[in-house]
Each structure stands twice: as structure tokens, then as C-alpha cells.
Amino acid sequence: MTNSPPHLYYACMSKYPFNTIEQKWQNFWEENKTFSVKEDPSIPENKRRYVLDMFPYPSGAGLHVGHPEGYTATDIYCRYLRMNGYNVLHPMGFDSFGLPAENYAIQTGTHPLVTTEKNIEHFRKQIKSLGFCYDWDREISTHTKEYYRWTQWIFLQLYKMGLAYESETPINWCPDCKTGLANEEVKDGSCDRCGTKVTRKSIRQWILGITKYADRLLEDLDTLDWTESIKAQQRNWIGRSEGADVIFQIENNKGEIPVYTTRPDTLFGATYMVLSPEHALVDTITTPEQRNTVAAYIESAAKKSDLERTDLAKEKTGVFSGSYAINPVNNSRIPIWIADYVLISYGSGAIMAVPAHDERDWEFAVTFQLPIIPVLEGGDITQEAYTGDGNHINSGFLNDLNKEDAISTMIDWLEKKKLGKKAVNYKLRDWIFSRQRYWGEPIPLVHCASCGTVPVPEEELPLELPDVASYTPSGTGESPLATIPEWVNTSCPVCGGKARRETNTMPQWAGSCWYFIRYLDPENTESFADPEKINYWMPVDLYVGGAEHAVLHLLYARFWHKVLFDLGFVNTKEPFQRLINQGMITSFAYQRKDKSLVSTDLVEETSPDVFIEKATGLQLERVIAKMSKSLKNVINPDDIIHSFGADSMRMYEMFMGPLQVSKPWSTSGLSGVHRFLDRVWRLASERTIEDKEAPEPLMKLLHKTIKKVSLDTEALEFNTAIAQMMIFINELYKADTLYSEVWEPFILLLAPYAPHLTEEIWENLGKKPSIADHAWPQWNEEMTKEDVVLVVFQVNGKVRAKVEIPAGLDLEALKEQAFANERIQEWTVGAGKTIVKVIAVPDKLVNIVVK
RNA sequence: GCCGGCGUGGUGAAAUUGGUAGACACGAUAGACUCAAAAUCUAUUGGGGGUAACUCUGUAUCGGUUCAAGUCCGAUCGCCGGUACCA
Numbered sequence: 001m002t003n004s005p006p007h008l009y010y011a012c013m014s015k016y017p018f019n020t021i022e023q024k025w026q027n028f029w030e031e032n033k034t035f036s037v038k039e040d041p042s043i044p045e046n047k048r049r050y051v052l053d054m055f056p057y058p059s060g061a062g063l064h065v066g067h068p069e070g071y072t073a074t075d076i077y078c079r080y081l082r083m084n085g086y087n088v089l090h091p092m093g094f095d096s097f098g099l100p101a102e103n104y105a106i107q108t109g110t111h112p113l114v115t116t117e118k119n120i121e122h123f124r125k126q127i128k129s130l131g132f133c134y135d136w137d138r139e140i141s142t143h144t145k146e147y148y149r150w151t152q153w154i155f156l157q158l159y160k161m162g163l164a165y166e167s168e169t170p171i172n173w174c175p176d177c178k179t180g181l182a183n184e185e186v187k188d189g190s191c192d193r194c195g196t197k198v199t200r201k202s203i204r205q206w207i208l209g210i211t212k213y214a215d216r217l218l219e220d221l222d223t224l225d226w227t228e229s230i231k232a233q234q235r236n237w238i239g240r241s242e243g244a245d246v247i248f249q250i251e252n253n254k255g256e257i258p259v260y261t262t263r264p265d266t267l268f269g270a271t272y273m274v275l276s277p278e279h280a281l282v283d284t285i286t287t288p289e290q291r292n293t294v295a296a297y298i299e300s301a302a303k304k305s306d307l308e309r310t311d312l313a314k315e316k317t318g319v320f321s322g323s324y325a326i327n328p329v330n331n332s333r334i335p336i337w338i339a340d341y342v343l344i345s346y347g348s349g350a351i352m353a354v355p356a357h358d359e360r361d362w363e364f365a366v367t368f369q370l371p372i373i374p375v376l377e378g379g380d381i382t383q384e385a386y387t388g389d390g391n392h393i394n395s396g397f398l399n400d401l402n403k404e405d406a407i408s409t410m411i412d413w414l415e416k417k418k419l420g421k422k423a424v425n426y427k428l429r430d431w432i433f434s435r436q437r438y439w440g441e442p443i444p445l446v447h448c449a450s451c452g453t454v455p456v457p458e459e460e461l462p463l464e465l466p467d468v469a470s471y472t473p474s475g476t477g478e479s480p481l482a483t484i485p486e487w488v489n490t491s492c493p494v495c496g497g498k499a500r501r502e503t504n505t506m507p508q509w510a511g512s513c514w515y516f517i518r519y520l521d522p523e524n525t526e527s528f529a530d531p532e533k534i535n536y537w538m539p540v541d542l543y544v545g546g547a548e549h550a551v552l553h554l555l556y557a558r559f560w561h562k563v564l565f566d567l568g569f570v571n572t573k574e575p576f577q578r579l580i581n582q583g584m585i586t587s588f589a590y591q592r593k594d595k596s597l598v599s600t601d602l603v604e605e606t607s608p609d610v611f612i613e614k615a616t617g618l619q620l621e622r623v624i625a626k627m628s629k630s631l632k633n634v635i636n637p638d639d640i641i642h643s644f645g646a647d648s649m650r651m652y653e654m655f656m657g658p659l660q661v662s663k664p665w666s667t668s669g670l671s672g673v674h675r676f677l678d679r680v681w682r683l684a685s686e687r688t689i690e691d692k693e694a695p696e697p698l699m700k701l702l703h704k705t706i707k708k709v710s711l712d713t714e715a716l717e718f719n720t721a722i723a724q725m726m727i728f729i730n731e732l733y734k735a736d737t738l739y740s741e742v743w744e745p746f747i748l749l750l751a752p753y754a755p756h757l758t759e760e761i762w763e764n765l766g767k768k769p770s771i772a773d774h775a776w777p778q779w780n781e782e783m784t785k786e787d788v789v790l791v792v793f794q795v796n797g798k799v800r801a802k803v804e805i806p807a808g809l810d811l812e813a814l815k816e817q818a819f820a821n822e823r824i825q826e827w828t829v830g831a832g833k834t835i836v837k838v839i840a841v842p843d844k845l846v847n848i849v850v851k
Numbered sequence: 852g853c854c855g856g857c858g859u860g861g862u863g864a865a866a867u868u869g870g871u872a873g874a875c876a877c878g879a880u881a882g883a884c885u886c887a888a889a890a891u892c893u894a895u896u897g898g899g900g901g902u903a904a905c906u907c908u909g910u911a912u913c914g915g916u917u918c919a920a921g922u923c924c925g926a927u928c929g930c931c932g933g934u935a936c937c938a
Contacts, residue, residue, distance in 0.1 A: 015891095188934095227855090231855095232855050236855090236933075237933095243938080260937095342938075343938090347937075350938095351938050361938080425937075425938090427937050550933075655863085657863060672863095672877055675876095675891095720864095720875080722875080723864090723865075724874090724875080727875070733892090791871090799871060839870090839919075841870060845870055
């Protein structure tokens with residue numbers, strides 16, 4: 001029960017020799033290429049499966065217990081599919097470009113290539129020690145030039161389609177990582193990777209036009225078998241809204257201001273306008289009297305971080321520009337204000353303000369005493385903005401219409417008068433793609449004074465990452481590559497004149513946008529993958545990984561895939577048909593009364609479930625927390641494998657609970673699973689195996705077990721499949737004889753779960769390895785049915801008797817049984833009750849309703 | 852605030868279409884084996900009452916639908932994840 005510190009595991013020694021067994025079979029699989037897979041055309045399409053794990057970033061910390069969770073789930077599923085005659089593609093690789101290796105290089109002077117390859121070695125060894133059925137011949141790493149050659153090639157396709165463009169507008173900048181970040185990499189105003197507060201910085205950068213695909217990224221979500229939560233996150237992130245662009249004329253012919261609104265029906269209630277401080281027209285509309293005030297406001301707004309301008313801002317601020325605009329529906333003169341609650345990055349950076357029906361405008365209007373005119377009935381606009389539906393008032397031709405009708409009527413009117421038009425907007429921004437760092441794919445472009453930006457010819461790819469003396473980013477917005485003149489200075493591929501290479505690199509997400517395609521054809525030097533192989537395997541049938549990539553990797557990869565689809569290079573609109581997110585493996589932690597947490601090594605369990613802080617003697621509450629070094633509750637997979645074996649580790653992670661939910665690690669729970677495997681081993685080694693017929697009850701249990709394990713494995717419900725196998729073993733334990741006709745099928749059922757142990761037992765039975773190539777056992781439906789069933793008799797819905805009766809008894813006979821039952825009689829006629837109604841469900845129950 | 856998910860024993864969790872709540876496992880208690888311990892095996896184990904047969908009660912809270920609700924519907928509370936002046 002206690003979450004013992006790691007050194008205590010070793011005390012729990014097992015009897016079955018998992019260390020030697022596991023090493024032996026891992027060697028066997030490797031030498032025999034048991035899990036190598038080919039595109040066999042004779043296997044029909046419905047018998048091909050592509051099962052993919054999110055590949056890891058090979059960090060210096062090594063494998064975390066969270067990794068094997070998803071990997072074990074797909075491993076069991078793949079082994080199950082193979083045994084059922086499927087041709088299964090199940091590869092593994094490494095997402096090996098990225099900042100940690102580079103930061104380590106800065107600290108130590110070691111080349112990122114050296115540490116990365118060392119980490120990959122370590123990860124590969126750790127992953128192999130769990131006995132997964134990957135086809136290691138297909139392993140890829142995104143940092144190798146053979147791989148990034150094609151990442152660069154895809155970038156050039158994007159460039160040629162006009163989807164990659166250069167820009168110099170303010171972007172998110174992490175002062176610690178010294179690089180620009182995409183919107184998706186900013187969480188709560190901080191860098192997703194290092195937690196440093198993000199600032200704004202204006203630098204030249206490469207941007208990918210993901211917004212051109214916004215509609216398709218949104219629509220095609222409906223075709224995917226993903227969890228609602230991830231789809232919802234992507235929908236929210238794309239943030240599509242429908243409304244209208246409306247043009248407001250500035251008084252005295254100073255120009256016009258287009259605004260975007262989702263509520264064109266409230267146009268009669270627009271009593272002022274607001275421009276974002278960064279809006280291009282601010283200068284034009286500011287009157288001489290207001291110039292100083294406006295300039296001061298813009299300066300103060302510019303100093304604020306995004307976080308201060310949005311999250312932290314409770315009070316609305318702003319200044320009057322001095323100018324007025326004309327409301328196009330009623331020609332009323334409305335003031336134009338400058339306020340930072342309007343963002344330059346959304347819509348046109350300017351709004352019409354309808355304080356009666358918009359919370360933000362209401363707050364602003366109240367603060368600055370601007371008029372609030374209701375145009376919909378309902379609510380109390382003296383207290384708050386009313387955003388609900390209602391009949392329109394004070395709205396000319398919209399009066400008496402509801403919200404929906406008024407919106408369409410107004411849009412028609414605007415379009416007819418050429419004052420505006422229907423419009424769609426997105427929260428999604430284009431993808432800021434360049435990084436001012438070293439350890440990433442060089443962007444294969446050349447800047448020529450006469451030809452402009454020119455792509456590196458495809459046949460010259462890969463454009464190799466050069467060696468640098470110092471990895472430290474300049475911080476000025478240039479990558480360390482800029483410091484190598486012999487690399488930067490080149491000739492223009494078009495005119496042959498002097499030119500400079502692009503010095504930015506790609507973000508870590510680039511490599512993971514298409515790695516699942518490279519697995520199909522990892523050695524190909526002619527193309528990124530052979531179309532025939534793509535046709536054979538794609539799309540990915542099942543993709544398992546963490547939910548933290550909901551709007552990063554999963555959105556970017558979908559975008560690239562759609563581009564490749566449009567170019568005819570891939571055969572599907574979507575890369576990942578089905579997605580499952582494994583839950584996080586958490587750990588227990590101990591909490592004081594004041595909610596502060598105590599490191600696990602400072603806690604003692606004095607009696608069951610009583611936890612005491614050693615230093616103070618105060619009782620602590622056990623809570624669930626993320627594993628963290630500071631709490632000393634991190635579980636290291638290597639320790640677990642060493643003390644309990646990979647099979648125990650695999651099975652425990654599956655037995656903990658449903659794959660999709662997060663659950664706390666418990667080492668005593670692990671030992672329960674280990675005990676089960678040990679019992680299997682002891683049955684195999686201690687009992688005599690008989691070829692004679694097994695008793696019928698055992699055969700029935702076997703068939704029920706085959707059915708349950710098959711259906712649950714298919715549905716990825718591994719915890720209940722394991723429970724059924726435990727029931728089966730508990731039953732086998734009761735007899736001295738082990739019948740081969742029940743034992744052998746059981747070992748096959750267990751094989752995907754505990755592959756090493758079952759290979760060994762299988763071989764000891766005199767069978768030919770590998771058990772992974774053996775056919776999955778089939779159940780006989782007749783044998784899963786019981787002859788006698790337990791039926792309950794209820795009176796008024798309360799169980800009053802339980803009886804065993806022959807299965808399939810007809811309803812009348814069933815009712816008769818109930819009435820004849822002594823206990824039922826006591827509760828019905830015996831108690832002087834009148835029978836009102838009788839409900840009978842075959843093989844289940846009889847419910848007698850009495851008064 | 853908004854979106855998504857979840858609330859079941861001491862603990863991790865089970866429970867087809869609504870039909871025996873708590874399978875399986877951990878922990879605990881007792882017993883067997885042992886000089887003893889560990890390991891192993893067996894039994895019991897939601898809570899209350901009763902010598903017992905049995906009985907009352909129980910799936911976050913309150914209410915509803917139903918012969919029957921962990922499951923369906925409504926409201927409330929709590930937890931987790933995401934997101935937030937997006938006009």
C-alpha cells in the first residue's frame with residue numbers, strides 16, 4: 001500500500017527467473033526478426049493495420065513510467081492482431097531535434113549530436129528491455145540527415161505552394177530560450193518548455209499559412225475517431241466564428257474603418273468604436289488636441305506584456321482619439337476610442353462597441369460614461385450587458401425580429417447597400433515556424449540580392465547542419481548558424497551571384513509532422529516514401545500518446561498531411577484515424593493540513609493508511625500528485641524491471657485501470673500482478689500436464705475466458721482482460737492436474753500481455769517458438785453459456801431470494817418458481833399483501849410488485 | 852466565465868440494452884506450514900443491527916422518470932484537463 005522508496009523494492013525477490021527469461025527472448029526476437037513486417041500484397045486490405053505510438057524525445061532523463069503505458073497498450077494490441085492473422089506495422093523512432101540537447105551543449109560544450117545519439121542509445125535499450133514488438137528495421141531519428149533531407153523537402157513544397165512566407169511583426173519571444181515561439185507554444189503567457197514569461201519582439205521570421213487550412217482542419221475533425229476532449233480543444237483553438245465585416249466611415253472623409261462583428265444585428269446599438277493601440281489608423285484619426293494623451297496611452301500599452309493586457313487586466317483603460325465615425329445604419333455620430341482591450345491580432349483590430357449587449361463594451365462604457373442603448377429586449381442593462389436572445393427594439397427595420405433572423409436580415413441589408421458583408425474569422429493564427437537556434441533542421445532557402453528568396457534545389461538536399469564553435473544563441477534574433485561565414489555565404493542557385501543562406505532553423509514540431517510516413521519506407525533515397533507503401537498502410541489505424549499534444553503536434557501534423565494530400569503525395573486527408581490518449585501515471589504524495597506537500601522520504605506509515613511526517617510527528621493526508629523529483633515519488637522503469645521483470649511492469653501498468661484515465665502508481669499493486677505471473681510460472685513448473693479431457697466446468701471457464709480476453713483486448717480494456725485471466729488461474733490452482741487442452745490456450749491468451757514468460761512456458765511445453773506467430777485461440781459460444789443461472793426474486797424491487805435454476809427457463813415457469821419460493825411467500829401473500837404486477841426477465845430476475 | 856471529462860469500499864478499480872453494486876487486485880484480520888520469520892496456501896472483509904436465520908442502509912448532494920437507477924433526466928457541490936478581453 002505504501003509507496004515505498006525505490007530501495008525497498010529489491011527486498012521483494014521473486015522466484016521465477018524473469019531476468020534470464022526476458023533477456024533470452026528479447027535476443028530471440030531480435031535475431032529472428034520476429035516482428036519485421038513486409039508489404040505482403042496477398043494480405044487483404046482489411047487485414048492490414050498501422051498501429052503507432054507517439055515517438056519520444058530522447059531526453060537525458062531516460063524513460064519515464066508514462067512512456068511504457070501507451071507503448072504496452074499498443075504492444076498488446078499489435079501482438080493480439082498478429083495472432084489473429086493481421087499484417088501489423090508497428091514502428092518506433094526518436095524525435096531527436098530539440099532544445100534540451102542544445103542547452104546541454106551550451107552548458108558543457110558537448111556537441112548536441114553526441115548527447116542526442118547517446119540518449120537515443122539509452123532510450124532504445126530501455127524500450128527494448130520491455131519486450132515490445134516493434135519492427136526495429138524501420139527505426140528513424142529526426143535529426144539524421146537522411147531523415148531531415150525530406151523534412152526540408154516538404155518545407156520546400158510548402159514554400160512553393162505559397163504556404164511559407166517571411167514576416168516581421170511582433171511575435172512571442174522566450175527570453176530564456178532566446179527564440180520565437182508559435183502561439184501554440186505559449187501556455188498562460190509563459191513558454192511551454194521552460195516556463196519563462198513570454199515577451200513580444202519584432203523579428204524577421206518564417207511563417208506557415210496554417211490558417212488557409214483552418215476550415216478543413218475543423219471540418220475533417222468530424223471524420224475522426226478521437227476523444228471528444230481533443231476534438232473540442234482543436235475546435236476551440238481554431239475558434240471559427242461567423243459574423244459580418246462592416247465598414248464605418250470616419251467623419252470628415254478621413255477614411256474608413258472595417259470592423260468584424262458576430263452580432264451585426266446589434267448595429268443600431270453601436271454607440272462608439274474602439275481601435276487597438278497598434279491599429280494603423282490611430283495616427284490618422286488622432287486629433288491635435290488628443291495627440292499627447294493618445295501617444296502616452298500607446299506607449300503604456302506597448303510596455304505591458306500580453307498577460308498584463310489580457311489575463312490580469314480587470315479594469316478597462318482607453319483614451320478618446322478626438323475623431324468620430326458614422327454608424328452606417330442610422331448615420332449617428334459615434335466617438336472613436338483607443339483601448340487595449342481590442343487586440344490587433346484578431347479581426348481587423350477595430351470594433352464597433354455595443355455596450356448594451358457585450359460584456360466588455362458594457363464595462364468600458366460604464367467606466368467612461370459612454371451611452372448604452374438597448375436594442376434587444378431582456379436583461380437589465382443597468383446591471384450588466386444582456387447577451388441573450390430577444391426581440392429587437394430601437395433597431396429600425398430589425399424591430400421585433402429575434403437574434404438569428406435579425407443577423408441574417410442585417411447581413412442582407414449590408415450587402416445590398418455595399419456597407420459590409422458576411423464574414424468568418426478564426427482564433428487560429430499562422431504558424432510561426434522559424435527558431436533562432438542551432439539544433440534543428442536548417443531552412444533550405446537562400447537570400448539573393450537580385451533574385452530575392454530562392455529555394456535550395458531539391459537535389460542539393462539535405463542542406464546539412466554545419467558544426468559551430470558556440471551553440472549560444474545571439475539573442476538578437478539570429479541563430480548560431482549566422483556566425484559561420486563559410487556556411488552562410490553561398491551563391492544563388494538561380495543567378496549564381498553572391499547570396500546568404502537562411503540562418504533560422506525549424507521548430508521541433510517539424511520532424512514529427514510526417515515521421516509516421518517515413519516509417520513506411522525509411523531507407524528510400526528517391527522520395528520521402530514510396531506511394532505504393534503509403535497506399536498499403538495509411539492512414540494510421542490507431543495512434544496512442546499523451547494528451548499534451550492536443551493542439552501542437554496533432555494540429556501541425558494534420559496540416560502538413562493535408563498539404564501533402566493536396567499535392568497528391570499521400571492518399572488520405574487525415575493521418576490518424578483513431579486516437580487514444582493514455583492517462584497520466586501519477587504518484588501518491590503527502591499533504592500537511594495547510595495543503596503543503598511533504599517529500600515521500602520524510603513520511604512514515606505508522607499503521608495502515610496512517611501517514612506521519614517524521615520530523616514533526618503530525619499526521620498527513622495522502623493525496624494524488626504528479627511525479628516530481630522534489631517529492632521523491634518518481635518511479636524509474638529500470639528499477640521496476642530489475643526487481644519485478646518487464647512482464648510484471650507491462651501487466652501492472654495495464655491492470656491499474658482504464659488506459660485513458662490517469663491513475664496513481666502503487667508498488668504493492670505491482671507486486672500483486674507479479675504474484676499472478678509467479679503463480680502461472682509455478683503451475684507450469686510444478687503441475688503435471690495431462691493430455692486427457694478436462695472436466696466440463698473448467699472447459700466452460702476456459703471458453704468464457706477466451707471470449708472475455710479477446711473482446712476486452714480488442715476494445716483496449718486490458719484491466720478487465722487481466723482480471724479474467726486471474727480468475728482462470730485461481731481456478732486452475734484448485735486442482736493438481738493441469739490439462740493441456742485448457743493450459744495451452746490460456747498461455748496463448750497471456751502471450752500478448754506477458755510475452756517473455758509465455759515464450760518460455762511455450763518452449764518448455766515442447767512447442768516451436770515464437771508463440772507470437774501462433775494463432776489466437778477461438779471460443780465456442782455454446783461453451784460460454786451456463787446450464788444453471790442464478791436468478792433473483794424481488795419484491796417491490798428489493799432482492800428477497802436468490803436461486804439457481806436451469807438456464808433458459810420460460811417466463812411462466814420462472815414466475816411459478818418465484819411464487820413457490822418460501823421467502824417470497826413471506827414477503828407477499830404471507831404478509832397479507834396484494835400482488836399488483838409481476839415482471840420477469842429471463843435468466844435474470846422476477847420482480848413482484850405488491851401493495 | 853466558457854468548453855471537455857470525472858465523482859462507486861481503507862486503496863486501485865469492476866458492473867452489455869436500466870435488471871444480484873463492489874468482479875479482480877492491494878491492504879487488513881484469522882488460520883495452515885515454520886523453532887521463528889519471510890514466502891506460499893486457505894478463509895473472511897462496504898457500513899450499522901442481530902447468537903443466528905436475517906434485516907436496515909449504501910455508488911458526491913437533492914429531486915424526478917421507472918416494477919427496477921451507479922447507469923436515464925433536472926438542479927447543486929467538488930475535482931481534473933483545456934481555454935479566455937477572440938468582438
